[in-house]
Amino acid sequence: SAVISQKPSRDICQRGTSLTIQCQVDSQVTMMFWYRQQPGQSLTLIATANQGSEATYESGFVIDKFPISRPNLTFSTLTVSNMSPEDSSIYLCSVEPQAEAFFGQGTRLTVV
Amino acid sequence: AQSVAQPEDQVNVAEGNPLTVKCTYSVSGNPYLFWYVQYPNRGLQFLLKYITGDNLVKGSYGFEAEFNKSQTSFHLKKPSALVSDSALYFCAVRAEYGNNRLAFGKGNQVVVIP
Numbered sequence: 367s368a369v370i371s372q373k374p375s376r377d378i379c380q381r382g383t384s385l386t387i388q389c390q391v392d393s394q395v396t397m398m399f400w401y402r403q404q405p406g407q408s409l410t411l412i413a414t415a416n417q418g419s420e421a422t423y424e425s426g427f428v429i430d431k432f433p434i435s436r437p438n439l440t441f442s443t444l445t446v447s448n449m450s451p452e453d454s455s456i457y458l459c460s461v462e463p464q465a466e467a468f469f470g471q472g473t474r475l476t477v478v
Numbered sequence: 479a480q481s482v483a484q485p486e487d488q489v490n491v492a493e494g495n496p497l498t499v500k501c502t503y504s505v506s507g508n509p510y511l512f513w514y515v516q517y518p519n520r521g522l523q524f525l526l527k528y529i530t531g532d533n534l535v536k537g538s539y540g541f542e543a544e545f546n547k548s549q550t551s552f553h554l555k556k557p558s559a560l561v562s563d564s565a566l567y568f569c570a571v572r573a574e575y576g577n578n579r580l581a582f583g584k585g586n587q588v589v590v591i592p
Contacts, residue, residue: 469514471519
């Protein structure tokens, strides 16, 4: 298993600003994943972050809007840039040391 | 690409009664199947998985799930529901090979009535 610490747990932000979410894992992992969970909906993969290379983004997500850092094998950040109310969601980081995924507790973002 | 269907929006069950949350999947090749639970203001917690072996899989908190290949289903079950089981439940699938990204269902809200 893996223990993931994600922060902040929640934030209320003004539109046009940016928020950086941090994710710390208790063991070294090759890939870290960032998901978005919009209100009342399922999880959508934003991107996969590998240490030492650029993140791989899923269709509909771009680096300018969701820049990701992966400085080492236990840490990653996701920034939500130039926020609008449509960005209000829960953002989750995840790792897959085995077949199953383990998740952080999520960041509940509200953009006003 | 792989996909999951959770046909019900909400499952209501009386405390002490059996609980079933339905899941069907679509994937190329052999599936890896998972159930997760999400309590309010929390991340997803892993409940159980099917990779290979026995079709009946036992997991955390008394939950179990049965893999049915012919019906492409992986329904989650608990013999006797507790009020504390009230939460959002997600089924997920990935392919054994190829594009093995996790695909999640839309989730089912389970409400256990005291």
